[in-house]
Amino acid sequence: xxxxxxxxxxxxxxxxxxxxxxxxxxxxxxxxxxxxxxxxxxxxxxxxxxxxxxxxxxxxxxxxxxxxxxxxxxxxxxxxxxxxxxxxxxxxxxxxxxxxxxxxxxxxxxxxxxxxxxxxxxxxxxxxxx
Numbered sequence: 001x002x003x004x005x006x007x008x009x010x011x012x013x014x015x016x017x018x019x020x021x022x023x024x025x026x027x028x029x030x031x032x033x034x035x036x037x038x039x040x041x042x043x044x045x046x047x048x049x050x051x052x053x054x055x056x057x058x059x060x061x062x063x064x065x066x067x068x069x070x071x072x073x074x075x076x077x078x079x080x081x082x083x084x085x086x087x088x089x090x091x092x093x094x095x096x097x098x099x100x101x102x103x104x105x106x107x108x109x110x111x112x113x114x115x116x117x118x119x120x121x122x123x124x125x126x127x128x129x130x
Contacts, residue, residue, distance in 0.1 A: 009043040009108050011106045012104065035080055035088060041056070065093060069094075076090045081107075090105040091121055
């Protein structure tokens with residue numbers, strides 16, 4: 001198993017993000033506050049697997065991924081990240097597992113200047129899925 005990418009990750013599911021309130025939205029704009037998320041961990045991507053080790057373990061086979069998107073949407077709007085996402089965008093992964101579709105939003109390689117590896121993850125997954 002060859003590791004293609006490994007980095008820190010902040011992440012949430014779509015249903016967790018839908019439970020955020022106006023105070024969460026405002027807090028994300030303060031300096032020193034990371035983007036809105038529910039879980040933290042370490043992401044590892046191989047030729048056939050994306051795995052997160054952290055407060056919640058998550059393992060997604062690349063063959064289970066049905067949709068990939070980088071940017072903002074109704075579940076993860078720009079105001080969830082300070083500076084309205086100027087230096088950081090989430091990667092949305094939709095996948096089919098346990099007889100249902102699931103959606104997660106990944107903030108990859110976050111540091112206080114932005115998301116250093118978001119584009120790299122998106123490009124890598126696009127290449128592996130094509």
